Amino acid sequence: MADTPEMTVDALAGQGARMPKFGVHWFMLAGFAVMAVATIITLAQQVWVMEIGSHGPIVLATGLWLLFQQLGDMKARAMPPATWPVVLGLLLAVPLYIFGRAYDFISLEALGVFIVGVLCVYTLYGPRAILHNLFPFVYLGFLVPPPGWMITSATMPLQELVSAVSTGTLQLAGYPIIREGVTIYIAQYQLLVEDACSGMNSIVGLTAISLFYIYVMHQASWRYSLLLMCMILPVAIITNIMRVMTLILLTYYAGDEVAQGFLHMTAGILLFAVALGLIFLIDAIIQRLFARPAPVTAT
Amino acid sequence: MIARRELLIGAASLAALGVAEALRPRTVIALGGDVPLSDLVPSRLGIWSAHNGGDIIVPKVEGSLADKLYSDQLTRLYINDEVSEAVMIVIAYGGAQNDMLQLHRPESCYPAIGFTIIDHRFAALPIGAGQHIPVVELTAKAGDRIEDIVYWARVAEDLPLTMSAQRSDLLKTAMQGFIGDGALVRASAIRRGDGGDKFAPVRSFLQDLVAGLPADQRKVLIGTQRGDALKTAAA
Numbered sequence: 001m002a003d004t005p006e007m008t009v010d011a012l013a014g015q016g017a018r019m020p021k022f023g024v025h026w027f028m029l030a031g032f033a034v035m036a037v038a039t040i041i042t043l044a045q046q047v048w049v050m051e052i053g054s055h056g057p058i059v060l061a062t063g064l065w066l067l068f069q070q071l072g073d074m075k076a077r078a079m080p081p082a083t084w085p086v087v088l089g090l091l092l093a094v095p096l097y098i099f100g101r102a103y104d105f106i107s108l109e110a111l112g113v114f115i116v117g118v119l120c121v122y123t124l125y126g127p128r129a130i131l132h133n134l135f136p137f138v139y140l141g142f143l144v145p146p147p148g149w150m151i152t153s154a155t156m157p158l159q160e161l162v163s164a165v166s167t168g169t170l171q172l173a174g175y176p177i178i179r180e181g182v183t184i185y186i187a188q189y190q191l192l193v194e195d196a197c198s199g200m201n202s203i204v205g206l207t208a209i210s211l212f213y214i215y216v217m218h219q220a221s222w223r224y225s226l227l228l229m230c231m232i233l234p235v236a237i238i239t240n241i242m243r244v245m246t247l248i249l250l251t252y253y254a255g256d257e258v259a260q261g262f263l264h265m266t267a268g269i270l271l272f273a274v275a276l277g278l279i280f281l282i283d284a285i286i287q288r289l290f291a292r293p294a295p296v297t298a299t
Numbered sequence: 300m301i302a303r304r305e306l307l308i309g310a311a312s313l314a315a316l317g318v319a320e321a322l323r324p325r326t327v328i329a330l331g332g333d334v335p336l337s338d339l340v341p342s343r344l345g346i347w348s349a350h351n352g353g354d355i356i357v358p359k360v361e362g363s364l365a366d367k368l369y370s371d372q373l374t375r376l377y378i379n380d381e382v383s384e385a386v387m388i389v390i391a392y393g394g395a396q397n398d399m400l401q402l403h404r405p406e407s408c409y410p411a412i413g414f415t416i417i418d419h420r421f422a423a424l425p426i427g428a429g430q431h432i433p434v435v436e437l438t439a440k441a442g443d444r445i446e447d448i449v450y451w452a453r454v455a456e457d458l459p460l461t462m463s464a465q466r467s468d469l470l471k472t473a474m475q476g477f478i479g480d481g482a483l484v485r486a487s488a489i490r491r492g493d494g495g496d497k498f499a500p501v502r503s504f505l506q507d508l509v510a511g512l513p514a515d516q517r518k519v520l521i522g523t524q525r526g527d528a529l530k531t532a533a534a
Contacts, residue, residue, distance in 0.1 A: 031309030035316050086304045094315045101319035103473045104397040109319075116312060123304050156410075180413025180441065 025124060032120050039101070039113045046106055047145045055205030055272065056143060062212055063140040070133045079126030089119045110144040135215050142208040155200040158237060162200065166244040175252060184244075189251050189259075202271055206236040209272045210279050217283065231282050239275045324473045327395060328455055329480045331519035336373035336390050339516050345507035347377040347386070355387075368403065369393045377504060384497075386504040389485045390520070396469055396481045402452050404462055405485060406437060414439040414446075421460050424449070424502060426509045428532030430525045433458050434505075436498060447497040448487040449505060455479025456522045484508075484520050 040060070047053030097112025099105065118137060121130060130137065167179040178185040210232045218225045251259040331339075342349040355374040371392040378385050393402060406416055418438035423431040434451045451458055455477060457468040472479045486505050488497035509517060514533060518526030 025305055027309040028305035029309075031312035035312040038316055081304060083304055086307060090307065090311050094311055097315050098319045098322065101316075102322035103324075103470055112315070116308065119308055123302070123308060183413065 028120060028123065032116055035097075036113050036117065039109055042101075042106060043110060043143070043145070051201040052148060052151060052204060053145050054202075055208050058205075058272070059139065059142050059208050059212075063136060063143070066136040066139060066212075066215075070136060074121075074125045074129035074133060077125065077129040077132055079128050081123050081126050085127075086119055086123060089115055089122075093119070107145050107147050114141060114144050135219070139208065139212060139215070142204065146204065151201060151204065155203055158200045158203070159240075162237060162240045162244055165241050166248060170245060170248055175248070177248065184248060186248050186252050189256055200236070200240060202240065203233075203236050205272065206239065206275045207232055209276060210235065213276055213279055227286075228279065228283060231279060235275050235278045235282070239271060239278060242274065243271060324476045324478050326476055327478045327480075328472075329394065330453075330456075330523065331392050331480060331482060331516075332370065332394060334516060334519075336371045336392060339512065339519065340373060340375070340388075340390070340508070341511050344377065344504070344511035346379050346381065347504055347507055348380075350376040350378050350385070368401070379500070379504075382500075384488065384500040386486050386488050386501055388504070388508065389483075389487075391483045391485075392519070393481050395478045396454055397478070401465065401469060402454065402481045402483045404435075404452065404465075404483075405439075405448060405450060406435075407462065409439050414441045417445075422449075424451075424505060426506060426521070426525070426529065428528050430528050432505075432509075432521060432525070433460050435460060438496065443492075445490040446487050447490065447501055448485060449498065449501045450483065450485035453482045453484075453520060453522055455481070456524065458522060482520055 043053070043056055048056035093112045093115035096108045097116070100108025100110070100112060117140075118130070121137075163179055163184065167177045167184055171177050176187055183190065211229070214225050214228045218228065247259055247262060250262050355376060369391040373388070373390040376385055376387050391402070396402070406419065409416055416437055417440050418436075420436050422434050422436050424434045425431050432451050434449050436447075436449050439446045439448060452465060454465055454468050455472040456479070457464075457472075459465040459468045469479070484505070486501050486508070488501050490497055509521060509529075512520065514526075514530045517529060
């Protein structure tokens with residue numbers, strides 16, 4: 001009978017290797033890597049350059065990092081895998097992938113690659129390793145872009161809210177602003193906050209980044225994590241309101257071009273940084289208000 | 300010895316990539332793109348003439364959605380002096396259409412810019428030689444401004460009426476091995492306070508538009524089949 005991964009990994013563990021050696025599994029990993037890299041290139045060209053996918057590179061890097069952190073734990077829980085989940089998984093993933101890649105549906109293509117990736121881990125470590133370390137997989141799932149129209153229809157009302165609050169506040173402060181839907185007119189300028197036909201595209205990325213923070217800081221206390229997760233949507237809305245207000249004020253004081261430059265710059269990293277800052281602030285405030293004494297370790 | 304499961308996954312991955320690349324459409328059907336729209340569409344179309352003789356310049360915003368989707372756009376106001384009617388025409392043309400970057404339909408964007416759609420229906424616009432173009436007719440209202448709009452969309456050789464029809468036509472074209480181009484033709488007129496709707500002048504303008512295009516170039520807006528039918532009829 002062929003080597004089971006468990007036997008191989010345990011044999012290597014005996015040699016004091018901290019990271020499991022992947023050499024034995026080269027064929028599977030190489031095959032998957034070729035497929036994955038092709039899809040990553042497509043993602044980078046089509047999705048990561050748009051607001052709806054700007055979290056892509058960050059999630060890829062931090063997600064893989066999280067996964068590698070868990071390798072030791074996964075190794076400890078390693079079990080021999082069964083064959084039927086692999087077959088079933090491939091029967092699902094391969095048609096999705098082929099259809100998606102051939103006919104330009106990046107969501108389906110990425111989903112296919114994601115499923116095969118999970119199958120690879122399953123083959124290496126078995127089911128328990130995955131079930132006990134779900135978060136890195138859920139987090140990496142954010143690399144699969146949702147179809148644009150889905151995000152648009154779900155978040156269009158949120159974008160309207162952001163526009164309404166931003167313009168309302170500045171109107172109160174006396175600025176000459178008119179709003180029609182999500183199009184904003186200030187002084188002699190017309191502002192399309194984003195492509196007017198989109199919803200709040202940043203919501204996917206902001207959710208991913210916030211989940212990462214909550215997991216890293218508070219994975220031990222899941223009740224508290226749940227509380228912080230409820231803050232994600234309000235934080236996303238507030239962050240966008242701040243962005244739109246800054247955009248309006250920039251347009252008013254510095255003109256159209258400066259504002260457009262700001263718009264593109266903040267579409268990615270800066271927005272995430274502000275949202276993270278807000279969550280960190282909320283986290284710190286709650287902790288300060290409801291300070292619990294540190295758990296005393298029994299001596 | 301490589302485990303069976305691993306062999307399966309590795310082989311399936313490589314094979315899937317190969318099959319996907321083989322199936323991917325590579326032949327581009329571009330019915331347009333070589334002649335700029337502003338040269339294609341004459342300034343005189345039957346009884347209509349272009350206001351100020353030329354195009355309304357719409358500023359090009361780098362990196363905007365319109366910039367990404369469309370390689371050529373035309374906006375003009377045509378006036379019919381005799382009955383003092385004015386019709387605005389917007390034509391947008393885009394090269395390779397795919398799921399992420401495809402023509403946007405007016406009704407998907409109007410609510411976002413503060414318009415409400417108060418009427419919406421499908422119709423068939425006769426263009427001569429027994430041919431019809433499937434069009435969408437809608438009325439959009441923003442405050443006191445009521446605009447009657449008639450538009451159609453061409454994707455490769457199809458004229459889909461809805462967004463989902465557009466998507467399935469794109470897919471069908473891809474499965475046949477082609478990457479198609481697309482064009483959106485939209486004509487509209489604003490109602491005057493007193494009068495009724497403006498669909499009659501808008502429809503008649505569109506008919507004059509199709510009739511007034513050079514015979515070889517009609518396919519850019521209406522597809523090869525209808526374009527050829529009109530050519531044969533005229534011959």
